[in-house]
Amino acid sequence: MVRFVIRRLLLAVTTLFAISVITFLLFFAVPSSPATVMCGKQCSPEQIAQTEHRLGIDKPIVEQYGTFVKGIFVGRVIGEGDFIRECPAPCLGYSFRTDEPVTDILGRTIPVTVSIVFGAAVMWLVIGVSLGMTSALKRGTVFDRFAIGVSLVGASLQVYFFGLVLLLVFVYSTGLLPTPSYTPFTENPGKWALGLLLPWITLGFLNSALYARLSRAQMLETLSEDYVRTARAKGLTKRKVYIRHALRAAITPIITIAGLDIGASLGGTVITESIFGLQGLGRTAVKAVGDLNLPIVLATVLVAAAFIVFANIIVDMLYAVVDPRVRLG
Amino acid sequence: MTIPKKETRKGTTVRLKIGALTAGALSVALVASGCSKTTEDGGSGDDKKAAVQSGLISYDAAENKGPAPAVEGGVKGGNVGILLPDGFEHLDPARAYVNVASLTGQLLFRSLNGYREDGKGNLKVVGDLAENPGTDVNKDCKVWEFKIRQGVKYEDGSPVTAADVAYGVARSFSKNLSEGPHYIQQWLADSKEYNATYKGPYDGGADLPPGVTVPDAQTIRFTFAKPQCDMPYAATMSTTVPVPKAKDTKTEYDRKPFSSGPYKIKSYAIGQSLVLERNPNWDGNTDPLRTALPDTFTWNFTLQADQVAERLVADADADKSSLSWVPVPAAQLAKTTTPEVKARVISGPTQYVWYMTINNNRIKDVNVRRALNYALDKDALLKAIGGSAAGTPATTLLSPTVGGFEKYDALPAPVTGDPAKVKELLGSTPPPPLVLAYANSPRRAAQAEAARKSFEAAGFKVTTKAIDPTNYYTEIGRKDNPYDLYLTGWGSDWPTGGTVIPPLFDGREIAETGNQNSAYFNEPSVGAEIDRIGGLPSEAERAKAWAALDKKIMTDFAPTIPAYYDASYTLIGSKVGNAFQSDAFGYPGLTNIYVKQ
Numbered sequence: 022m023v024r025f026v027i028r029r030l031l032l033a034v035t036t037l038f039a040i041s042v043i044t045f046l047l048f049f050a051v052p053s054s055p056a057t058v059m060c061g062k063q064c065s066p067e068q069i070a071q072t073e074h075r076l077g078i079d080k081p082i083v084e085q086y087g088t089f090v091k092g093i094f095v096g097r098v099i100g101e102g103d104f105i106r107e108c109p110a111p112c113l114g115y116s117f118r119t120d121e122p123v124t125d126i127l128g129r130t131i132p133v134t135v136s137i138v139f140g141a142a143v144m145w146l147v148i149g150v151s152l153g154m155t156s157a158l159k160r161g162t163v164f165d166r167f168a169i170g171v172s173l174v175g176a177s178l179q180v181y182f183f184g185l186v187l188l189l190v191f192v193y194s195t196g197l198l199p200t201p202s203y204t205p206f207t208e209n210p211g212k213w214a215l216g217l218l219l220p221w222i223t224l225g226f227l228n229s230a231l232y233a234r235l236s237r238a239q240m241l242e243t244l245s246e247d248y249v250r251t252a253r254a255k256g257l258t259k260r261k262v263y264i265r266h267a268l269r270a271a272i273t274p275i276i277t278i279a280g281l282d283i284g285a286s287l288g289g290t291v292i293t294e295s296i297f298g299l300q301g302l303g304r305t306a307v308k309a310v311g312d313l314n315l316p317i318v319l320a321t322v323l324v325a326a327a328f329i330v331f332a333n334i335i336v337d338m339l340y341a342v343v344d345p346r347v348r349l350g
Numbered sequence: 351m352t353i354p355k356k357e358t359r360k361g362t363t364v365r366l367k368i369g370a371l372t373a374g375a376l377s378v379a380l381v382a383s384g385c386s387k388t389t390e391d392g393g394s395g396d397d398k399k400a401a402v403q404s405g406l407i408s409y410d411a412a413e414n415k416g417p418a419p420a421v422e423g424g425v426k427g428g429n430v431g432i433l434l435p436d437g438f439e440h441l442d443p444a445r446a447y448v449n450v451a452s453l454t455g456q457l458l459f460r461s462l463n464g465y466r467e468d469g470k471g472n473l474k475v476v477g478d479l480a481e482n483p484g485t486d487v488n489k490d491c492k493v494w495e496f497k498i499r500q501g502v503k504y505e506d507g508s509p510v511t512a513a514d515v516a517y518g519v520a521r522s523f524s525k526n527l528s529e530g531p532h533y534i535q536q537w538l539a540d541s542k543e544y545n546a547t548y549k550g551p552y553d554g555g556a557d558l559p560p561g562v563t564v565p566d567a568q569t570i571r572f573t574f575a576k577p578q579c580d581m582p583y584a585a586t587m588s589t590t591v592p593v594p595k596a597k598d599t600k601t602e603y604d605r606k607p608f609s610s611g612p613y614k615i616k617s618y619a620i621g622q623s624l625v626l627e628r629n630p631n632w633d634g635n636t637d638p639l640r641t642a643l644p645d646t647f648t649w650n651f652t653l654q655a656d657q658v659a660e661r662l663v664a665d666a667d668a669d670k671s672s673l674s675w676v677p678v679p680a681a682q683l684a685k686t687t688t689p690e691v692k693a694r695v696i697s698g699p700t701q702y703v704w705y706m707t708i709n710n711n712r713i714k715d716v717n718v719r720r721a722l723n724y725a726l727d728k729d730a731l732l733k734a735i736g737g738s739a740a741g742t743p744a745t746t747l748l749s750p751t752v753g754g755f756e757k758y759d760a761l762p763a764p765v766t767g768d769p770a771k772v773k774e775l776l777g778s779t780p781p782p783p784l785v786l787a788y789a790n791s792p793r794r795a796a797q798a799e800a801a802r803k804s805f806e807a808a809g810f811k812v813t814t815k816a817i818d819p820t821n822y823y824t825e826i827g828r829k830d831n832p833y834d835l836y837l838t839g840w841g842s843d844w845p846t847g848g849t850v851i852p853p854l855f856d857g858r859e860i861a862e863t864g865n866q867n868s869a870y871f872n873e874p875s876v877g878a879e880i881d882r883i884g885g886l887p888s889e890a891e892r893a894k895a896w897a898a899l900d901k902k903i904m905t906d907f908a909p910t911i912p913a914y915y916d917a918s919y920t921l922i923g924s925k926v927g928n929a930f931q932s933d934a935f936g937y938p939g940l941t942n943i944y945v946k947q
Contacts, residue, residue, distance in 0.1 A: 053821035059529065066864055067543050071525045103552035104526045104600055118439045120601045121620050129619065188657075193664040200661065200668065298653040300622055308436075313820055 022341075029337065033330040040326045041319060045086050048315050054078070055117050055313040075100075076117055078315070089114065089319065114316035123320045126305060131324065133203045134301035136213065137220050137293060138286040144225025145232055146279060152229065153236025154271070158263065160241065168233060175230025184223040184296040191219065201297040220297045224290065228282065235278065239271040246270070273344050277336055284332025288325025406753045406845060407483050407582045407889060408474040413466060414482045416499075417634040418641050421928045421942050428945025429646040430926065431672030433658045437621035437651035442604040443591035444522035445529040449935045450675050455588055456640070456941050457613040457626055457647060462496050462515065462570075462585040464639045467939065469930030473845070475582050478639055479510065479592065479610070483582035491577035496585065498568045503631040504594065505609040512570040514592035517551065520559045522589050524550030526601060531843060533584045538562065540575035557595060579889070583844035586934075612642035624649040643944035655679045662921035663691055671945045673922040673929060675937040680736035686921065694922050696929055697739065700936035701841040702916035703749045703850075704741070706731075706801060707826075710909050711870040712834050718782060719908040720761055721775040722835070726911050727767040727804030734796035739919035744912035747854070747900045751933055752845045754893025760904040772808040781810045787826060787833035790816035797837060805835075827865045838868055839916065845933070846889075847896020852880050854910075855903055871909035876902075 056072035057064070073079040077088070077099075091097055092112035099106045099115060108114065113123035149172075156168040191198040201219050204212040243249065244267055252262045289303025302321055309317035408414065438451045443459050446452060456464070464478035475483050480496040487493040502510040521527055523535055523545045535544035538561040551557045558564065561573045572581065597608040606615055612634075613626035626647040634642065653661075658674045659682040673696075678686055686695055706726055708719050728743035745759040763771060772781075784805060788798035795816065802812045815833060817825050826836045842849035853859070857872025876899070883895040903909065918936050922929045925946040932939040 051818070051820075053818060053824060057824050058820045064864065065542050067546075068528065069864075071545075072528065075525055075528075100526070104524075106601075119437075119620055120604060126621075129622065188660070193660050193666070196666050295654055296657075298650075298657050300652040304652075305621075311820070 022338075026334070026338070029334045033327075033334065036330055037323060037326055041090075041323055042086070044319055044322045045082065045089075048313075048318060049082055051313065053313065055315060058313050059117065113320040116317055117314045118312055123316045126317060127302070127320055127324060130300060130302045130305045132205065133299050134287060134289060134294070134303060136203065136206065136217055137224065137290055137299065137301060138283060140214070140217055140221035141224035141228065141286070141290075142279070142283050144221055145228035148225065149229030149232025150236045150272075150275060153233040153238075154240050154268065156233065157237045157240035157244065168237075172230040172233040175226050176234065178227055178230075180223055180227060180292045181296060183227060184219070184293065187219050187223060188296070201299065203299050217299075220290075220293050220299065223296075224286075224293055232275065232279075236271065236275060239274055240267060243267045243271040269343060273340065276339050276343060280332045280336030280339075281329070284329040285325075287328035287332075289321070406474055408466070408476050409482050410476075413474060414476045414638055416637040418637060418639055418942065419468075421641050421643065421944060423946075424641060424643050424928060424942075424944040425947050426643050426645070426944075427947070428644050428671055428925075429648055430644045430940065430943060430945060431669065431923075432647065432649045432940075433653050433661065433669075433672055433674045433676075434649060434651050435653055435655050435658065435676055437649075438624075440529055440604050441607055441618075442527065442601075443518065443530070443588035443593070443607065444524075444527040445604060446588055447530050449937060452588065453675065453932070453935050453937060453940060454624070454649070455591070456611065456939065457642075458607060458609050458611045458615070459588060459591040460502065460510075460610045460637070461588055462590040463582055464586055465932070465934040466639055467930075467932055467934065469928070471933065473933045475586060476638055478586075478637075479515065479590075480585070484585055486579075486581075487571070491579040491581065492574050494572045494574075494578070494581045494585075496570050496572075498570070499636050500568065501633055501636045502610065503633065504592075504597075505614040505629045505631060507631045508594070509567075510592045510610050511567045512564045513557075513567070514594050515570050515590055516558050516562050516564050517595050517598070518591050518593040519562060519589055520551045520555075520557055521593060521598060522550075523548055523555075523559055524552055526552075531584075531587045531589055533587070533843070534572070534581075534589050535559070537574045537576070537578045537581075537584075538572065551595070552600070577885075579884075579892075580844065580846060580848060583846065586844065612637070612640050613647065616646070621651055623651060640941040641944075642941065647940065656682060659685070659921065662694070662923060665691075665694070665924050670923040670925040673926050673938055673943075674920050677736075677919050678739065678921060680740070683736055683739055683919075686919075691921070694924060695919060696922055696931050696938050697917060697919040698931035698933075699742070699750050700916045700918050701749055701751050701845070702839050702936075703744055703747065703841075704837060704839045704913045704916060705744075705747075705869075706911040706913045707836050707838045707869050708908075708910055709831065709834050709836075709868075709870060710872070711829070713782070715779070716908055717775055717779065721772045721781070721808070722805070722810075723761040723908055723911050724763045724768045724771040724775065725805050725808035725810065726801060726913065727765075727807075728913055729765040730800035730804055731797050732914050734800045735793050736919075739917065741914040741917045744915045745904075746912055747903060747910070748847050748850055748897065749842065749915055752842060752847055752850065752893075752896075754847060754890070754897045756897040756901070758901045758904075760901060761908065767804050767808065769808040776809070781808075782834075783811045783813070784834040785813050785815055785832065786835040787815045787817050787822075787831075788837060789819040789822035791819050794819075794837060801835070801837070823868075824863075826868045828863050829860060829865060829870060830862075836868065837913065840866075841916075841936075847893060847900065848884065851896055851899055851903075852884075856880050869909045871903075871907065873903075873907055873909075876907075 054073060055076060056069045059072060060069055088097060092108060094110055096110040096112045097108050099108050115122055116126060152168050156165045159165050192200055198219060199215060202216040204216050206213045249262060249267055252266055289306050291303035291307055294301040294304045306321035309321060440446045441451060443455060446455055460479045462480045463475050463483050466474045466476045477483050479498055479502060481499055485495045487495050498510060498512050504510060519534060522530055525545060532544055536542055538559055548560050549555055563571045592610055605618060609629045612629055612632040614629040616625040616627040618624045628645060655676045656679055658676055659678045661669045662674060663685045686692060708722055713719055732740055743765040748755050786798055786802055788794045798814050802814050805812045825831060840854060853866045855867060855871050856877055858877050860867055860870060860872060879899050883892055886892045886895060918931060920937060927944040927946045929938045929943050
């Protein structure tokens, strides 16, 4: 197990390194300079050069990359003369546009995205999986058909449509719910939940539809397996067969998908954040790309990649717990 | 005045900077060789003989004296919400330049001068920190003196001094705080490269920039190498906001600037929210511009434009005392037509004029340029981005917000274009194939398509070329760019023709790259006239002459196509009182609004 984890961690680091290099190179392949974008009407070539020097993007790319990586592990000093600033490890630099430490920006935006994804994932897993499993067990009944219908509707909807409909109905027209907002959980759990309820319902409902269909299909497949029939023939109760044998086998691929989905969502639920006016990681990343704000682009890309990579590792580890047939090594 | 956001000169995704109405003042400055006299008498705010300078600069003692006129029906108290899709890049007065930051800055800071507006179209430059808009000491626009009012205090109760204003100017020379307007710095340095020699008060630099003296605690004097008759306008910009040296936290100042205005920062989460509360040491009797009625102001920077419009249309309890500085998106305009909502629309022209710029390096035949003027369907260009809410068809180079503006139409055509006139003008000349470049955003792509159709309807063959929005103005600012037509916007930093005509149409300024004169129009007689106007003795004469030159350029040379005058169209909640569009900033101002009880 330990060897497995170490190996996967090393692979994760290599992946993140490759992603950071690619992002860096792609950024400098763009024809425009952040200094030009930041510059105003009275901007002369000399001022652009001055700004590029201030931002440190006048140095060779390899040197810039080396400085960036060094900053992550041991910190670095940014600026010159009276404007020197210590940037302790893990230093991801300062925003080109607002001069704010990137770690502060991440510290502010990651909790928003994590909160959205956490609540939505609970909803889609609990509702989706239980709906799908129950539907499989009640195959061919009215409940099953109803569940399939609902999941089809959910799978067909889009976040930008469903989210706006919820906003119109529950916020703008009736005022039943407050305008979505983010309050730190530690500050006021009630307000945190209420402010994120609509994003949770939106993401939760849409994703639960997919999970319901996936769970149902997996469960049906598992129920048709020989070992299930054998277990029933040996006299085990339906309940024991379904929960201890069938469910455990059916859930494995769902964990895989859920891990990837959650990991990818943590990298930024851009549309959801935009529709509900929440400043999470996704919106921050999109804005940074438009602004050519390299430090934030790099940081958000790396964080998003890290979420996916580590979600994969966790999924792999969970396999061993859920399915004893899987051996880590 | 400051520019709105997105898609302006120097960067579509960048800031719209208009500081106080924009830019070419530098050109005015550098070419105005003999601006001989100003008409003000240089007296103090109490001098009853002081008259309103012919134009927008007021030396009227009553208008320069606090407190600001009482707002009819205005009551103290409440919170005003401002709903926005983006946070400020900078609040530091040396770095803030976009209009939304400038409007906010008016609550936090006081610059030497400011704009006095009444919501009825009357806009005047008066002294804010200063007792009047500045004394032209030698009547040659080279030495300007400002007397700081007695009794103006910072948020900690300490007095505002002339040395603090000088220090504020000094720090704006630093390359690390370079995002703000640079007019005064360039005038002091007598060079576009304003910080080539003096680099600000850091790393051992002096606290006083060259050309700035502080004879006593209440007096600051600026000495320029060349006449700078627009100094009263330049002094409205945040470059002249006082910053006490002891409070200067350099780049950190952005996060918590020290207040000299009626409000101070209570909390600020960059990109998320900002809350201002009263500065107890602000004295309304020293302030001719602000009534400061609400107790607090709260900014929310996390909303989408559509969401803002939805909320303000719905006018729910939580949003009744809110407003926005983001124009209502085209898709939401239909919701603003009911009488109840329409009454809450704040609209009007901004300082911007949008041109379908013709590359005169490539289209050298004036008849073809005239034909292009007749060909463009300006109505379609506007409809592509929201119709009349987005602007009105233009025929002049100057915006209606500029002092001395005179409406004319040198090439009269229906707003949808006149293909028959195009054919008549071109005669046997075959229409040249055209390349139309545009910034690749949904709005500009829609406009480019509308323009292409109208040019093709008039017989031109047009190829469109999308350019990365972040690189758009850099690309068309290259003298040898391979495009014939491109849409460009220009807003003035203050409302004079001198901030528009010289930067856009003075051919002597054309360089290899970074050109603002992206029409590459180079006509010696226009250059000479620019110099002559710069030397005229009074603001009124200059205003009239700029308007005349505007007409001459279009009549004789048609170097560009004035497409439309930009307009702003925003919403307020039903409990916001005395909100009106600031002619200086293009959005509703905050200094004199109130919350209806």
